[in-house]
Amino acid sequence: MxxxxxxxxxxxxxxxxxxxxxxxxxxRVTLIDxxxxxxGQYHRMLPEAYRAVRPERPQHGWRDFDRRRRxxxxxxxxxxxxxxxxxxxxxxxPEEPGVPRxxxxxxxxxxxxxxxxxxxxxxxxxxxxxHDRVLPFPGWELPGVFAAGAAQALAKxxxxxxxxxxxxxxxxxxxxxxxxxxxxxxxxxxxxxxAGTAATVARGWSRRPWQLAAHAAKSGELAEYAALLIRxxxxxxxxxxxxxxxxxxxxEEVVTARLRPDWSVVPGSERTSPVDALCVAHGFSPxxxxxxxAGCALRRTPGGEFVAVDxxxxxxxxxxxxxxxxxGIAGAPAARAEGAxxxxxxxxxxxxxxxxxxxxxGRDRGRAFAERLAEAHPMGEAWPQWLRPETIICRxxxxxxxxxxxxxxxxxxxxxRVAKLETRAGLGPCQARVCGPTVAELGARLTGRPxxxxxxxxxxxxxxxxxxAQPIRLGELAEPEPSPEDxxxxxxPL
Amino acid sequence: xxxxxxxxxxxxVGRRDRPLRITVDGEPVDGIAGQTIAGVLxxxxxxxxxxxxxxxxxGVFCGIGVCFECLVTVGDERDVRAxxxxxxxxxxxxxxxxxxxxxxxxxxxxxxxxxxxAGEGK
Ligand SMILES: Cc1cc2nc3c(=O)[nH]c(=O)nc-3n(C[C@H](O)[C@H](O)[C@H](O)COP(=O)(O)OP(=O)(O)OC[C@H]3O[C@@H](n4cnc5c(N)ncnc54)[C@H](O)[C@@H]3O)c2cc1C
Ligand code: FES
Numbered sequence: 001m002x003x004x005x006x007x008x009x010x011x012x013x014x015x016x017x018x019x020x021x022x023x024x025x026x027x028r029v030t031l032i033d034x035x036x037x038x039x040g041q042y043h044r045m046l047p048e049a050y051r052a053v054r055p056e057r058p059q060h061g062w063r064d065f066d067r068r069r070r071x072x073x074x075x076x077x078x079x080x081x082x083x084x085x086x087x088x089x090x091x092x093x094p095e096e097p098g099v100p101r102x103x104x105x106x107x108x109x110x111x112x113x114x115x116x117x118x119x120x121x122x123x124x125x126x127x128x129x130x131h132d133r134v135l136p137f138p139g140w141e142l143p144g145v146f147a148a149g150a151a152q153a154l155a156k157x158x159x160x161x162x163x164x165x166x167x168x169x170x171x172x173x174x175x176x177x178x179x180x181x182x183x184x185x186x187x188x189x190x191x192x193x194x195a196g197t198a199a200t201v202a203r204g205w206s207r208r209p210w211q212l213a214a215h216a217a218k219s220g221e222l223a224e225y226a227a228l229l230i231r232x233x234x235x236x237x238x239x240x241x242x243x244x245x246x247x248x249x250x251x252e253e254v255v256t257a258r259l260r261p262d263w264s265v266v267p268g269s270e271r272t273s274p275v276d277a278l279c280v281a282h283g284f285s286p287x288x289x290x291x292x293x294a295g296c297a298l299r300r301t302p303g304g305e306f307v308a309v310d311x312x313x314x315x316x317x318x319x320x321x322x323x324x325x326x327x328g329i330a331g332a333p334a335a336r337a338e339g340a341x342x343x344x345x346x347x348x349x350x351x352x353x354x355x356x357x358x359x360x361x362g363r364d365r366g367r368a369f370a371e372r373l374a375e376a377h378p379m380g381e382a383w384p385q386w387l388r389p390e391t392i393i394c395r396x397x398x399x400x401x402x403x404x405x406x407x408x409x410x411x412x413x414x415x416x417r418v419a420k421l422e423t424r425a426g427l428g429p430c431q432a433r434v435c436g437p438t439v440a441e442l443g444a445r446l447t448g449r450p451x452x453x454x455x456x457x458x459x460x461x462x463x464x465x466x467x468x469a470q471p472i473r474l475g476e477l478a479e480p481e482p483s484p485e486d487x488x489x490x491x492x493p494l
Numbered sequence: 495x496x497x498x499x500x501x502x503x504x505x506x507v508g509r510r511d512r513p514l515r516i517t518v519d520g521e522p523v524d525g526i527a528g529q530t531i532a533g534v535l536x537x538x539x540x541x542x543x544x545x546x547x548x549x550x551x552x553g554v555f556c557g558i559g560v561c562f563e564c565l566v567t568v569g570d571e572r573d574v575r576a577x578x579x580x581x582x583x584x585x586x587x588x589x590x591x592x593x594x595x596x597x598x599x600x601x602x603x604x605x606x607x608x609x610x611x612a613g614e615g616k
Contacts, residue, residue, distance in 0.1 A: 034559070036580070041558070046507060047528025047580070053508030109559070109578035112571045131560045143542035143553045150557020150577070158533040159500040159509065185500050249551055250541050276496060287560075395555070395563065398548055429562035429573075434555075471573065 006346045007032065007102050007121035009086050009290065012040015014324025014335040015127035016065075018343030019072045022125070025347030029078045030119060032104065034085040034470070038069050040129055040324075041149065042332040044157045058156045058184050060221055061332070083107060084117075087470040089124075089293040099124055099319035100294050101484070105472060116476055120484040123319045123346035126291055126307070127339055130284040130325035133304075134170070135379075136393050136401075136438060137386045139245030140280070148178040148281035161187035163277030167254055169193040169242040170281040172377045176225035178279055179234060189234045190275065194377075195282070197239035197261045201376050243270070243386045245278055254278055263380020282379060285437055286326040288464035294320050298464075303329065303374040304437065305464075311360075312351070313342035321346045329373060334366020384442060393442070394435040396428020401442075408443040431466050497536040499526070514583040518543070525581055532557070532564050532576035543576075545591035565590055 004027040008019045011033035019031045031038075037045045043065045046052045056062035073080045081104070089100040099121060107114030132147040134140065146162055148170060154160040166182060166189050168175050179192050194201065229236055243265060244255040258269035283303065291307045292298070297316035299308040307322040309315055315322050321342035324335035340359050345351070387393075389402035403423045425439050426432030432439070502509045511526040516534060525534030532554050535543055542551035544565055552563045557577050564576040567588040576587075 034578070046509075049512065049528030050507070050526070051510040053510075055507055057506040108580065110571065110574040111579075131556060131558055141546075141550060141552070143551050146554060147556045147558075147561075150554055153557045153577075154497075154533060154536065154554075158529050159505055159507065160497055160529075160533045160537050161500065162497050162536070164498075184506070186504070395552075395561065398546055398550070429565065430560065433560050 004028070004122040004346075004348045005030070005119075006123045006125060006343065007119050008125040008127060008343065008346075009033075009102070010040065010127035010129055010324070011035070011038035011080075011082075012127060012129050012324060012335065013042050013065075013332040014129070014339035014342070015040070015125065016068055016072055017336045017339030018125040018127055018321070018323055018346065019078060020068055021340045021343035021349065022347030023072065023075050023077055023343075025344050025349035027077070027123075027347030029072075029075075029343075029347075030081060030121070031072065031078060032081045032084045032086060032102075034083065034109070036082045038073070038080075038082075039065065041153070042335075044153055046157065046159070050159070058181060081106065083109070085109075085470040086290060087472045089290055089469075091295055098317075100317075105470070105476060110471060112473060112476075114473075114476060116482055118482050118484050123321065123348075124294070125321045125323060125339070125342045125346050126294070126296075126315075126326060127322070127324045127335075127342070128287045128290055128326055130286045130329065131433070132281040133283040133285045133437060134280050134434070135282045135383050135386075136391055136435075137243055137245070138388055138391045139247070139251070141392050141395055141398075142245050142247050142251045143249070144247065144251030144276065145245050145278045145280065148175060148279040151277070151279040152178045152181045155181040155185040155187070159185060161185045162279065163275070164188045165190055165275045166277045166279060167191055167193065167242060167256070167273070167275050168279045169195070169254075169256070170283075171195045171379065172281065172283060172373065173222055174281060174284075176222060176229070178281070180225045180228050182279075183228060183232050183234070189229075189232070190273065191235045191237060192229065193240045193242065193256060194236065194238045195241040195259055195263055195380065196377050197259065200261055200378065201238055203376070240269075242278060242280065251275060251278055259380065260382070261380065262382040264382035264385050282383075283377070284325065284329045285433070286329075288326065289466040289469040291315065291320075291322060291326060292464045293466075293469060296320060296322065301328070301374065302378060303370075309338075312345045313338055314345065319346075328367060328370040330366040330370035334363060334369060337362035337366055384445065393438060394423070394425035394428060394432075396430050396434075397424035397426075399423040399425035399435075404439060404442055405446060408446045436464070496539045496541060498539075499529075499533075499537040514581060516581050516583070516585040516587055518587045519589055527581075527583070529581050530577055531566060531568065531574075531579050531581045531585065531587060534581045535576065543589045545589075545593050547592045547594065549591075549593045 006022040006027045007030045008015045019029045039045045084106040088103040091100045092098045102119040104117040105114040132149045151162045242254045243257045258266040295317045297308045298305045307326045313321045323338035323342040387401045391401045407423045523538045542553040544552045555561045555563045559578045565573045566576045568574045
């Protein structure tokens with residue numbers, strides 16, 4: 001036993017693997033997730049109350065996941081804290097880098113009676129994942145337009161399908177599992193539209209075929225999805241997307257159009273089709289608020305900003321490790337490999353352990369896969385051409401494209417932060433989680449200056465800076481600060 | 495057609511549902527144990543339940559707790575993300591609006607809680 005205490009935030013593929021290896025390294029582990037079950041996005045489980053006889057049916061890789069989950073949660077040195085949200089990370093001294101204290105709220109989501117807890121771990125693994133990135137287009141605020149992940153979460157996690165005339169549009173291979181989840185649940189998918197053109201997608205996927213072969217598990221899974229689309233006669237069209245959603249109070253039809261490689265619309269290619277739901281995702285946004293609060297440096301990639309990690313998944317902040325989708329979008333196997341490495345080192349594991357070799361290989365393959373994804377599915381430069389002056393950019397504050405243009409066109413308000421104050425874009429309840437990257441990008445284009453970024457290790461008022469990572473009620477905040485918990489005391493009663 | 499729950503009899507996962515009932519602005523809505531409030535509302539053919547400042551209707555968008563568009567009041571707890579909160583039998587859900595109080599004619603849905611904007615919007 002190393003006697004170290006490791007807090008792992010997020011029980012998706014990355015966090016669960018981290019908990020497992022930290023335990024094998026001999027550490028005590030507190031595994032935290034705001035959901036009431038482990039699994040994250042990839043292994044989203046059915047609620048216990050469904051008492052499903054075949055819960056594995058909508059899942060991939062269920063057997064391994066199920067075994068790992070049981071092993072980890074039942075481990076005597078593991079405290080599993082479901083329905084627990086990290087709402088803040090507090091650095092010991094703003095000048096001194098160190099492992100932050102973890103502030104938690106335990107209880108049903110956004111509930112008034114949640115219990116406030118604090119942990120002071122020896123090491124912290126952040127594995128909080130990502131959410132869909134959706135680009136704005138006219139009508140995207142209509143009810144019945146869903147982020148693709150929502151449709152998948154509802155189908156996989158509660159057996160609710162969003163509609164029976166569904167179009168799935170956006171970019172990236174993750175559109176396929178979304179379609180698969182809907183089809184598996186008996187919904188009708190009219191078409192899957194990949195905005196990238198055939199040439200771009202093919203170039204990205206076949207430039208280094210050996211990388212793809214090395215990532216056989218993932219490409220096998222994608223091939224399975226493709227076969228499912230064929231079986232259900234769902235067309236997969238490349239170089240086409242939804243440029244407008246229309247309807248009276250809810251979505252009734254979509255306008256799709258052919259795109260050039262830069263995602264500008266080919267004039268005259270527009271087509272209107274009736275739908276009852278639209279699922280969109282143009283990529284992923286990693287959840288960066290906790291890493292930024294901890295003081296972790298970010299790295300900029302063509303696919304956006306991610307947490308920078310070294311060969312051993314260490315962030316720039318001592319004692320803080322990062323794994324999974326927050327370090328790059330590479331799918332569940334890569335997230336698992338990263339998590340396993342992060343947990344091992346966070347738990348004080350030996351860096352010469354032979355088991356690390358295959359993990360590192362898996363992780364490196366995952367990274368190559370991520371790079372390849374980014375190359376095969378770059379966001380086209382010309383997407384703002386879909387926008388009209390009245391198109392909503394910030395869904396919370398209903399700030400439209402014209403007002404964002406006005407705000408950033410003004411010399412004095414060139415920074416994303418000022419655009420916020422003038423238009424209220426990004427000041428709504430979601431705290432810019434949805435529109436932040438879009439406003440930053442539009443601002444950069446309109447002013448010809450690069451989007452704001454974080455200085456290495458010293459985050460500025462960037463789009464991910466949120467002092468409160470999860471909503472907390474004033475009453476909860478007013479409670480006296482709890483003293484750090486001893487996780488060996490086991491799971492806490494609510 | 496609209497959102498719906500997969501029929502238990504034809505669901506490949508083999509569910510053994512237990513019904514539950516919540517109220518939404520006083521009206522009873524049926525769901526099954528384990529569903530989120532958003533899931534119950536969607537499966538009962540309610541696609542939108544919250545109003546924006548302009549009065550535009552909103553419901554689920556991200557489905558994973560990020561966008562805050564699905565907020566409802568549960569009992570006396572305001573601003574609860576319906577997509578994250580599991581429904582409990584008997585939950586009294588009230589819809590919310592950010593629309594400024596207009597003072598004139600009642601809105602189409604009279605039970606809508608019209609002073610909700612205070613707690614939202616930071
Ligand atoms: C909606 C959605 C659907 C996806 N579907 C697929 C798919 O079908 N196939 C596929 O290959 N990939 C899919 N992906 C990509 C997927 O994210 C990865 O393959 C994989 O799940 C990443 O694992 P992870 O552990 O990094 O993150 P996740 O699986 O996202 O896990 C992160 C966990 O952290 C928890 N968390 C976040 N913030 C906090 C906090 N503040 N406090 C406490 N807990 C917190 C979350 O509840 C979550 O359980 C999907 C992604 C999303 C967003
Ligand atoms: S739908 Fe986005 S928070 Fe509930």
